[in-house]
Amino acid sequence: MFNKVLIANRGEIALRVLRACKELGIQTVAVHSTADSEAMHVKLADESVCIGPPASRDSYLNIHQIVAACEITGADAIHPGYGFLSENAKFAEILEAHNIAFIGPKAEHIRTMGDKIEAKRTAARLGIPVVPGSEGGVTDPNQAKRIAGDIGYPVIIKAAAGGGGRGMKVARDESELKAAFQTARSEAGAAFGDDAVYIEKYLGKPRHIEVQVVGDGKGNAVHLGERDCSLQRRHQKVWEEANSPALNSDARARIGEICSKAVAEMGYSGAGTVEFLYEDGEFYFIEMNTRLQVEHPVTEAITGIDLVHEQISVASGGNLSVKQSEIEFHGHAIECRINAENARTFVPSPGVIKHFHTPGGLGIRVDSGVYSGYRIPPYYDSLIGKLIVHGRNRVECLMRLRRALDEFVVDGIDTTLPLFRDLVSNKDIADGKYDIHWLESYLADG
Structure with a gap:
């Protein structure tokens, strides 16, 4: 196991990785731009290093500065989170040359799946259905x-x-x-x-279905079921749930087995997500993300498996913690991505959070790196938190989500919370009858 992990990211995902490292007894290093000096993950990490000014290209995308931070602190591994350098094959190769472990897949797999044309060829060769x-x-x-x-x-x-x-x-x-x-x-x-x-x-009214996989790099892999990410605005996911209301157990098992066999054959290491469009009972591969997804908590909620623990374990040469036959799915989970944006115009709303109160109770999880008095900088993605709700079934989950949204308070900036309060009471959402175009039509209708 690693002694010290540098977290090459910011915001809620940096805090999520930090918590996993602490649970495994691993020392943590937070890197940050000058704009993020007061960020929660910086405050909680064992060590922190400023790697540059606010612009991402000068800080979170600055490979030289990040490698230097590893050398200064003695970190023996890097977790890239999502976004930034998480799917940068060159970054993975540079770390290998410096004897720093990359908590993610091999550079060749990042490169292959990062090229959509080559990814489609590879998927077809591995028996994954393609468009x-x-x-x-x-x-x-x-x-x-x-x-x-x-x-x-x-x-x-x-x-x-x-x-x-x-x-x-x-x-x-x-x-x-x-x-x-x-x-x-x-x-x-x-x-x-x-x-x-x-x-x-072009498919007319498909769902967006993605399958979570984890491989150990030794020819073993499992799938952890699917997530439905069909509620999107401008191809950006807004609301995700597991399992999908559109799939039955046979379809779920069929596509899961196809994906786990494919990543095992690849010799894939770490977490990955195979994404599909789904229409009229058929799956069509669109891409594979070779990293942790923003929406990974809904999978953790229904399986009880910590995906970051799995990433760290296999990256250090360990084995998967479970076999496919041991994985069980329990209940239903929904995640709402809460952005610092106006809920109608979606204009970003940076500024100071005057009051921040998160909901609690059974089945409620909030992943967020902000707090009362925190100033949201204008330089980065507007995601400030994720509300994840779990219930014994989808009806209970929706009722619990409605209650949690009513409890959630963010004062001082605009957020997308009002949008989710509307969606959770919508009949189409309650019935699970939506596709990838539904949300934009809903917003256009006012």
């Missing part, structure tokens, strides 16, 4: 036209190196294809420095 589409990058409009004609309209054009909805356009017929193709390439090049795109069949 019909181009086999590689497309640069010629005439080639795009032929491919779209073969798979049938509507089609979606995506940046090969992208995410978060950038470099992603839909063409519903041939007349829309040329403009959508050119715009997607232009956006992809501007956002990612790579204008390669690929074309896939």
